[in-house]
Amino acid sequence: MSWLIAFFDWLVEFFxxxxxxxxxxxxxxxLLEHLEFSALALAxxxxxxxxxxxxIGHTGRGEVVVVVSANLARALPTLGLLVMFVxxxxxASVWPVIIPLVLLAVPPILVNTFEGIKGVDPELxxxxxxxxxxxxxxxxxxxxxVALPLILLGCRLSAIQVVAxxxxxxxxxxxxxxxxxxDGFATKDYARVVxxxxxxxxxxxxxxxxxxxxxxxxxxxxxxxxxxxR
Amino acid sequence: xxxxxxxTKRYPDGTVAVDGLSLEAPTGEITVFVGPSGCGKTTSxxxxxxxxxxxxxxxxxxxxxxxxIDPPTLRRGIGYVIQQAGLFPxxxxxxxxxxxxxxxxxxxxxxxxxxxxxxxxxxLDSALARRYPFQLSGGQQQRVGVAxxxxxxxxxxxxxxxxxxxxxxxxxxxxxxxxxxxAELNKTIVFVTHDIDEAIKxxxxxxxxxxxxxxxxxxxxxxxxxxxxxxxxxxxLGRDRGIRRLQFVSTAGLRLRTDLTVEEGFGGxxxxxxxxxxxxxxxxxxxxADARPDVLEPFGTFVHGRDSMRSALDAxxxxxxxxxxxxxxxxxxxxxxxxxxxxxxLAEAADG
Numbered sequence: 001m002s003w004l005i006a007f008f009d010w011l012v013e014f015f016x017x018x019x020x021x022x023x024x025x026x027x028x029x030x031l032l033e034h035l036e037f038s039a040l041a042l043a044x045x046x047x048x049x050x051x052x053x054x055x056i057g058h059t060g061r062g063e064v065v066v067v068v069s070a071n072l073a074r075a076l077p078t079l080g081l082l083v084m085f086v087x088x089x090x091x092a093s094v095w096p097v098i099i100p101l102v103l104l105a106v107p108p109i110l111v112n113t114f115e116g117i118k119g120v121d122p123e124l125x126x127x128x129x130x131x132x133x134x135x136x137x138x139x140x141x142x143x144x145x146v147a148l149p150l151i152l153l154g155c156r157l158s159a160i161q162v163v164a165x166x167x168x169x170x171x172x173x174x175x176x177x178x179x180x181x182x183d184g185f186a187t188k189d190y191a192r193v194v195x196x197x198x199x200x201x202x203x204x205x206x207x208x209x210x211x212x213x214x215x216x217x218x219x220x221x222x223x224x225x226x227x228x229x230r
Numbered sequence: 231x232x233x234x235x236x237x238t239k240r241y242p243d244g245t246v247a248v249d250g251l252s253l254e255a256p257t258g259e260i261t262v263f264v265g266p267s268g269c270g271k272t273t274s275x276x277x278x279x280x281x282x283x284x285x286x287x288x289x290x291x292x293x294x295x296x297x298x299i300d301p302p303t304l305r306r307g308i309g310y311v312i313q314q315a316g317l318f319p320x321x322x323x324x325x326x327x328x329x330x331x332x333x334x335x336x337x338x339x340x341x342x343x344x345x346x347x348x349x350x351x352x353x354l355d356s357a358l359a360r361r362y363p364f365q366l367s368g369g370q371q372q373r374v375g376v377a378x379x380x381x382x383x384x385x386x387x388x389x390x391x392x393x394x395x396x397x398x399x400x401x402x403x404x405x406x407x408x409x410x411x412x413a414e415l416n417k418t419i420v421f422v423t424h425d426i427d428e429a430i431k432x433x434x435x436x437x438x439x440x441x442x443x444x445x446x447x448x449x450x451x452x453x454x455x456x457x458x459x460x461x462x463x464x465x466x467l468g469r470d471r472g473i474r475r476l477q478f479v480s481t482a483g484l485r486l487r488t489d490l491t492v493e494e495g496f497g498g499x500x501x502x503x504x505x506x507x508x509x510x511x512x513x514x515x516x517x518x519a520d521a522r523p524d525v526l527e528p529f530g531t532f533v534h535g536r537d538s539m540r541s542a543l544d545a546x547x548x549x550x551x552x553x554x555x556x557x558x559x560x561x562x563x564x565x566x567x568x569x570x571x572x573x574x575x576l577a578e579a580a581d582g
Contacts, residue, residue: 127316130281131329131378132306145320220320222362 007194014195025179027199033175034203037166041098042159045105049158050151053113057147058139066114073107078165086172097169104165105158112154116147148219156211163204177203231257232278232386232418237287239273239443247273248443250287255435257292257385258416262433264423266466270443271422275388278420279308291386306330309379309387309417313395315371317363323349323374324359330382341381348377353407369400376408380415389421393428405431426467430455430474438463452478472580476540479579481532484542484572486556486565492518504551512562517551531555534564539575546572 014020020027056062081100089096120143128138144151170178180196183189221227232255239248248270255261263271276282278289280301288295296304317326324345325332331341349359352373363371372392379387393401405428412419423429429436430451438446438454440462447459455475458464464471492505494515507515507526516526530545534556545554546567554567567575 121314121316123312123314123316124318126281127310127312128318130279130305130310130312130316132302132304132333134302137333142318142320146318220362222318222322222364223320225362225364227362227365 010191010194011198013191020195025183030175030177030179031199031203034163034166034177034200037094037097037101037169037174037176038159038162040094041101041162041166042105042155044098044102045109045158045162046155048102049106049109049154050113053110053151053154054117054139054144057114057117058135058143060118063114066111069107070111073104076103078104079168079171082165082169082172091173094174097166097172097174101162101165101169105162108157108161109151109154112150112157113147116150116154117143119150120146145220146223149215149223152211152215152219156208159207159211160204163200163207167200231255231290231292232261232420233290233293234274235288235290237274237277237284237289239270239277239282240285246443248277248284251439251443251445252287253437253445253448255418255420257418259434260412260419260421260432262421262423262429262436263439264426264429264433264436264466265439265446266424266441268441269439271424271439272390273443274439275390275420275422278386278388279305279310281305306333306382307384307386309382309384311372311375311379311387311389311392313391315363315368315375315392317371317374317378319363321362322359323354323361323363323366326363326374327377327381329378334382344381345377348380349374351380351411352377367400368396369404372396372400372404373407376411380411380417385418387417387419389419391422391424394423394425401428408432427474430477438466473540473543476543476576476579477538479539479575480535481537481539481542481556481567481575482535483578484534484539484556484567484575486534486567486571488565490553490566490568491563504553506551506553506555506563506566508563514555514557514563517549517553519551527551529555531557531561532567533557533559539579542567543572543576 023029052065056066078100081103082097085096085100124142124146125138128142133141166176167178167181170176170182177196177200180192180199184192184196215224234251234253237248237251238246240246251270251274263274265271273282277284278296280296283297288297290296318329324342327345327348328341331344332338336344346356346359349356354370354373354377358366358370363374366374375392393404396404409432421432433451435448436451436454437448440446447454447463449457452475454463455467455471455478458467490502490504490506491508492500494507494509500520503520504517505520506517506529509515514529514531517529518526527550528548529551530548532541532545532554536559542554546552546569552569554572555563556565556567558564
């Protein structure tokens with residue numbers, strides 16, 4: 001059990017140090033950086049992937065884009081991409097890191113949005129048109145609410161991936177929680193490594209919980225079938 | 231009135247779904263399209279509200295070609311009911327019913343009030359209004375589907391196999407409900423089914439279509455049964471055509487005898503082999519044979535003048551006496567139809 005004791009010692013050492021809670025290398029500052037990078041990358045990915053997925057799923061045109069993006073997502077080495085963009089654009093701004101993060105976050109959202117829209121029961125689509133809804137109304141008033149659980153799933157998967165990968169981005173000299181781990185290893189300061197890891201795990205958990213809450217609020221009980229039958 | 235004028239639907243691959251269809255669906259009547267799979271009945275229906283566009287010919291709504299009307303506008307003026315109801319799962323029942331009124335820009339409160347009125351009209355408890363579709367049974371969902379189609383009070387209703395996904399008991403009650411509603415509303419209804427019995431029960435006129443989308447016969451159900459146009463129609467109508475035709479023969483002219491009834495406590499001793507025991511309030515109790523006056527035998531009843539000859543014959547076959555008991559709307563005995571009387575009426579029916 002000695003490793004467990006060591007682990008707790010490191011945690012106490014890391015979180016118990018008052019100096020850790022202020023300054024540019026303090027926990028609040030790093031947390032904020034991590035949040036900023038992740039949120040910016042995710043927001044851009046959502047802005048690109050959701051409308052594209054809705055359009056392709058609704059019209060049935062351009063499905064090849066979804067397939068290619070899904071395959072690329074599996075094939076692209078994230079770290080390689082990061083390094084490449086830093087080498088290409090330099091490390092002066094955040095963009096060399098944000099761009100690969102966005103590229104990474106787009107496919108899960110795109111694929112799930114597309115599948116969600118395309119997978120809506122054809123009878124339902126038929127009924128919507130038959131009632132006299134126009135194309136855009138069918139999409140906005142029927143398809144999106146029904147596909148929402150899948151669209152949100154895509155966003156959640158991307159969010160988790162972005163949070164994790166932002167950690168790796170610290171390699172390129174950027175801030176964020178990854179700094180604790182990388183700097184910790186470099187200086188053999190294992191309290192820092194352990195503390196940073198725990199922070200990242202907690203961060204990811206909070207993101208998961210936020211998405212679960214968002215799902216509860218936005219998805220109709222008629223779709224999630226949250227209510228008891230009768 | 232809906233008019234099909236030489237309407238053909240041909241797909242790019244050359245398949246002909248509907249071939250030169252010409253017919254009229256008169257205002258205020260139920261016209262049923264019936265036929266086997268691939269006869270183009272659903273395609274024909276969907277061309278009316280332009281879910282599918284005709285390749286040749288035209289469809290007129292009260293003389294106006296539907297091709298000239300913008301599809302969403304056209305559809306908002308035509309009720310549409312489909313097989314699985316197609317309710318919007320994310321909306322409460324009341325909002326599902328109010329779909330078209332919302333589209334037409336009705337005030338929200340007015341649209342909801344109208345929806346509540348319709349739910350009641352199709353026989354649904356107002357407590358269901360706040361539920362979501364998944365919380366309803368298939369039969370209830372189908373009623374909501376009908377209510378939704380009626381919400382903006384369209385003159386025309388298109389029904390595409392609306393009752394084929396529910397069990398037979400529910401289907402029968404939905405059919406009865408539709409006939410009851412139609413008696414009140416007098417909509418112009420086009421109803422698609424593959425079930426000939428449903429077609430005969432519901433249709434004022436029945437169009438039998440054959441594979442390849444050609445009209446085999448258009449007639450009222452009685453004519454269809456007595457006078458099928460060809461072998462295809464005859465085969466499609468199936469067995470028991472003669473018996474089924476009896477459901478269109480009224481019992482109003484059926485001769486009843488009133489001298490075969492006795493009161494309870496009867497001890498035997500009429501000249502007839504059978505006598506019907508009737509309670510003090512006029513309800514039938516059972517048949518007694520002259521030989522065994524203490525044993526009550528089963529009986530069958532029909533409402534004289536309202537029920538068909540088919541029901542009367544069925545009632546006669548339910549009893550060892552071979553006679554059918556005629557009752558009024560309240561279940562009181564009005565007389566007995568003997569075998570002789572049934573025989574006469576059947577002979578008349580067979581003559582046409």
